[in-house]
Amino acid sequence: MTPAPVDGRPVAAPTLVELAGVSRWYGNVVAVNDITMTLGPGVTGLLGPNGAGKTTLLHMMAGFLAPSRGRVTLGGEPTWRNPDVYRRLGLVSEREAVHTFLTGYEFVLASARLHRLAEPAAAARRAVELVEMTPAQDRRIETYSKGMRQRIRVAAALVHDPDVLLLDEPFNGMDPRQRLHMMELLHTLGGAGRTILFSSHILEEVEQLSGTVQVIVAGRLAASGDFRTIRRLMTNRPHVFVVQSTDDRALAVALMAEPSVTGVELDRTGLTVRAGDYGSFTRALPKLALRSGIRVRRLIPSDESLESVFSYLVEA
Numbered sequence: 001m002t003p004a005p006v007d008g009r010p011v012a013a014p015t016l017v018e019l020a021g022v023s024r025w026y027g028n029v030v031a032v033n034d035i036t037m038t039l040g041p042g043v044t045g046l047l048g049p050n051g052a053g054k055t056t057l058l059h060m061m062a063g064f065l066a067p068s069r070g071r072v073t074l075g076g077e078p079t080w081r082n083p084d085v086y087r088r089l090g091l092v093s094e095r096e097a098v099h100t101f102l103t104g105y106e107f108v109l110a111s112a113r114l115h116r117l118a119e120p121a122a123a124a125r126r127a128v129e130l131v132e133m134t135p136a137q138d139r140r141i142e143t144y145s146k147g148m149r150q151r152i153r154v155a156a157a158l159v160h161d162p163d164v165l166l167l168d169e170p171f172n173g174m175d176p177r178q179r180l181h182m183m184e185l186l187h188t189l190g191g192a193g194r195t196i197l198f199s200s201h202i203l204e205e206v207e208q209l210s211g212t213v214q215v216i217v218a219g220r221l222a223a224s225g226d227f228r229t230i231r232r233l234m235t236n237r238p239h240v241f242v243v244q245s246t247d248d249r250a251l252a253v254a255l256m257a258e259p260s261v262t263g264v265e266l267d268r269t270g271l272t273v274r275a276g277d278y279g280s281f282t283r284a285l286p287k288l289a290l291r292s293g294i295r296v297r298r299l300i301p302s303d304e305s306l307e308s309v310f311s312y313l314v315e316a
């Protein structure tokens with residue numbers, strides 16, 4: 001996003017988080033493998049299965065962890081052990097012990113004091129307001145729902161008004177309503193020009209919230225860019241379907257003549273069909289069945305797990 005001039009004056013350049021050839025290993029385990037990416041204002045999703053290296057990547061961005069190789073910079077400055085970075089960045093980690101006997105306001109105020117802000121009380125009030133927790137701010141955190149706890153943690157991470165906010169699996173354990181509320185909050189923060197990066201292993205979360213996606217698998221950047229492009233990559237790949245119909249044997253014969261079909265197997269449970277891509281096959285099947293006088297009872301994509309999508313992206 002290019003900064004727009006306001007009143008003819010140029011706006012300060014956005015704070016970019018840049019990773020150049022970044023790797024991190026723990027002993028023999030390579031957690032992050034040669035990743036290069038740039039993050040700018042707006043909401044970006046970091047999508048990857050468990051153990052892909054998302055937390056390691058976020059911790060390197062936040063300056064908690066040194067890269068074994070490569071450079072991680074924020075606004076051009078290395079993040080590792082750099083106090084300036086702590087002033088410009090907030091991190092909401094996945095698991096964090098929160099003193100639940102504190103009220104929400106006290107918790108955010110403690111964060112403001114840690115940052116040595118000039119007016120900690122005013123900053124805490126502003127941050128609590130931003131996450132819409134003012135009505136509950138004087139209740140102890142132990143009385144909060146999972147969604148409220150996450151929002152108060154976001155407030156604590158935002159108390160010093162950072163340009164960049166990193167969130168590790170922020171939707172874990174939330175019900176759909178809480179999830180929606182958090183999504184709206186991140187959307188608003190991103191819309192206001194902050195750089196927001198959140199990690200997730202759930203495709204739908206990323207699809208709903210972010211236009212830009214970085215997909216990481218086994219420590220490597222598997223795909224990067226606009227969600228629609230990535231979705232296309234996923235749907236234009238070979239798919240396996242299980243089909244059950246009123247006449248599986250006749251359907252198998254008819255399917256063999258269909259150009260989008262690359263393989264058919266018949267067994268007691270039905271037909272297993274390999275197709276070149278999702279769209280052509282799912283469009284062709286109903287027409288073909290109709291022509292042959294066969295009724296399709298079930299059509300189940302059998303390899304829709306995120307892992308198979310990821311492994312396809314990695315091999316691509």
Ligand SMILES: Nc1ncnc2c1ncn2[C@@H]1O[C@H](COP(=O)(O)OP(=O)(O)OP(=O)(O)O)[C@@H](O)[C@H]1O
Pocket residue numbers: 026029030031048049050051052053054055056057
């Ligand atoms: N301190 C550590 N010591 C040794 N290995 C580690 C350490 N931290 C992470 N790893 C390993 O590095 C890899 C990446 O882990 P990481 O936690 O970054 O992934 P993740 O994508 O955040 O996964 P999850 O969502 O399950 O936390 C995994 O194989 C993990 O076991």
